[in-house]
Amino acid sequence: MELEPGGRGAHAAPAEMLAARVKLARTKAGLSLRALAEKVGYPHTYLSRVENGDQLPSPALAEDLDSFYETDGLFNDLRTVVLVAAAETPKWGHRVLEAEKRAGRIQTFNSSVVPGLLQTEPYTTALYVESMPGKDAENIALQVAKRAHRREVLNSATPPLYWAIMDEAALRRPVGGASVMAEQIRHILHMVETNSAVQVQVLPFSHGVHPLLGGSLSLLTLRDGATFAYVESFASGVSVDGPAEVLELTTLLDIARSKALDGGESMAQFRKYLREYEDGC
Structure with a gap:
């Protein structure tokens, strides 16, 4: 059948x-x-x-x-x-995976890699191959498929407002090589230009330090208005929903956002890196 x-x-x-x-x-x-x-x-x-x-x-x-x-x-x-x-989804990530489906707004900061919901499959594959030593090809393929499935939330009939801030380090680090990075940046540009629910800003090296160096932070606001934070580091993560703690983390994200380039400047930065990676292909 x-x-x-x-x-x-x-x-x-x-x-x-x-x-x-x-x-x-x-x-x-x-x-x-x-x-x-x-x-x-x-x-x-x-x-x-x-x-x-x-x-x-x-x-x-x-x-x-x-x-x-x-x-x-x-x-x-x-x-x-x-x-x-x-088995492969860490316990600390289960809540985020479920909340993404019900979120009205997702705000995220990544300091070293492209945010997950913006990743292309070649980028995700290269990232897993290089960061999951000992995992076989089938296992990695399953992880890539899971990430690809998560991206569908941005293409749904009622997508959440997705506001991502990327440290320039995520653009400078050539995950998968020049061709993979070029495709990845073209994808980000396409998402911003064709999906009004997606906004992406770059926090450049030239703007100095910020309070979220070395980690990642997501703030998920559900459609009923409830907000919780998710803080992830090297091999662990934690959900935070206490009002005082969420307020503190929101403030840190706001500071990082204040140091980021605006929309037009960020797109110019993406195109600059795209030209460099295309020249290196």
Whole structure:
């Protein structure tokens, strides 16, 4: 059976995608839950929990669904992706991944790399290859796919206002080489020029020190007005939602923003680096 992307499965997290595809397969086959339960030999209540995303299918169920629908290992593969995603996403990052989907505004500062939601796949791949020693190619590919999925929030029907500040170090550091950097900068320019919800500023070396050197900070404001901060360093991160702490971190971000170039000056800086990387290709 060929399953076309549809519903929430088209732009869903791995677990949501698996649940949606299981339900889509049954719907396309014209079966009720009870009818499917009789054919594959599992309780209809169990199948219902799987379709609702409340329970992960067992390896046996995933294999039996693939056999019944003739989906060539689709459900077993999706189950593996869900398990890997859960294992590889640090606990401190789970809240951010969920909040990005519900945010009305995302403000972020990165001191050394391009912000995640603006990264191209070649840039992300190079970043993971060089910063994840010992990880095999399949593992890295899964991480890149997760990052690519997260970017979809900026292309949704109602995207959050995304305001990113990048230290010039992120432009100077040639992740993946000149051609990858050129493509990355072209992507940022395209996003700013075509998506009114995206704003990006560069904080240049010439403007001296700032209070966020050496780390990254994100402020996520949900559509109900609640705001929390996420501070990430080398191999750890922490969510902060205490009013006093969020206010303090907001002040630090405001100071960094005050030192950044304005929109037009930032675009000129991007184009300057783009020319340099294109000349080096």
